[in-house]
Every structure is written in C-alpha cells, then in structure tokens.
Amino acid sequence: MKGGRQAKILELISKHEINTQGELTKRLREEGYDATQATVSRDIKELNLIKLQVNGKLRYAEAVNMENSGYSSRLKSIFKDSVLSFDRAQNIVVLKTMPGLAQAAASAVDGMKIDTLAGVVAGDDTAFLLFYDNDEAEAFIHETQKMFI
Numbered sequence: 181m182k183g184g185r186q187a188k189i190l191e192l193i194s195k196h197e198i199n200t201q202g203e204l205t206k207r208l209r210e211e212g213y214d215a216t217q218a219t220v221s222r223d224i225k226e227l228n229l230i231k232l233q234v235n236g237k238l239r240y241a242e243a244v245n246m247e248n249s250g251y252s253s254r255l256k257s258i259f260k261d262s263v264l265s266f267d268r269a270q271n272i273v274v275l276k277t278m279p280g281l282a283q284a285a286a287s288a289v290d291g292m293k294i295d296t297l298a299g300v301v302a303g304d305d306t307a308f309l310l311f312y313d314n315d316e317a318e319a320f321i322h323e324t325q326k327m328f329i
Contacts, residue, residue, distance in 0.1 A: 258288040273309040
C-alpha cells in the first residue's frame with residue numbers, strides 16, 4: 181500500500197504542477213488513496229522530494245540520485261536554474277541562489293554524488309559546499325563555470 185501510494189505520488193508530481201502537501205493529498209484521494217497530510221509529509225521525506233521553481237512557482241519534484249559520479253543533465257538544470265553566483269574560499273564553495281532555492285541547489289549537488297564533497301549546508305539563498313581539499317573545490321568551480329558558459 182505504501183509502495184503503491186509513493187509510486188502514485190511520483191507519477192502525480194511528474195504529470196502535474198503540485199505546489200503543496202494539501203494539493204498532493206487531494207489528488208491522491210481522487211486517485212483512491214486514503215492518505216492524510218501527515219502521511220503525505222512522511223512520503224515526501226522518504227522519497228527525498230524537493231521543491232523546484234518552474235515558471236515562477238515552486239512545485240514538488242523528484243531529486244535524482246546517481247549511481248556513478250558525474251553530472252546528469254537534470255541535476256545540472258536544477259543547479260543552473262537556481263544558482264546566481266559562486267565563489268571559492270580554500271576548500272569551501274559558496275553558492276548564492278535566488279531566494280528560497282539554496283536547498284534545491286544543495287540537493288542537486290548532493291544528488292551528483294561527488295566523492296570529494298564532504299558535506300553541504302544550505303539556508304534560504306546561500307549554500308556552503310565543503311570539499312576535502314582546495315584542489316577539489318577548485319575543480320568543482322572549474323566544472324561549474326563550464327555550465328554557465
């Protein structure tokens with residue numbers, strides 16, 4: 181039942197612009213799933229859904245996890261659409277994003293499964309990426325610059 185409901189959630193967010201948990205709960209009920217908003221909230225967390233800005237509105241989207249290191253076009257798109265600027269201070273990369281999108285950018289970076297990335301911390305419009313060493317942070321900056329050219 182849970183697996184079916186979560187599969188339906190993924191289907192719904194891929195077909196419709198769903199902005200709130202209430203809207204997602206309503207659509208699930210229309211599809212025959214008896215789900216409360218608390219259940220939907222847990223499902224969103226378990227599915228690692230993110231909010232992505234599309235046409236000026238935030239909507240639920242599936243975060244992509246990659247098995248191999250490298251950058252998928254979807255993650256690049258999420259990253260590129262949310263980041264305004266980036267800079268490096270030794271082994272830390274600072275991302276400045278549009279308001280409310282730092283977590284989307286950070287989630288995209290996490291999904292890239294970069295082995296040399298120690299961790300990510302995101303606020304509202306700023307994210308800090310901590311690399312294991314300065315050279316790896318510089319390599320990330322170099323790859324990021326290519327995305328924005």
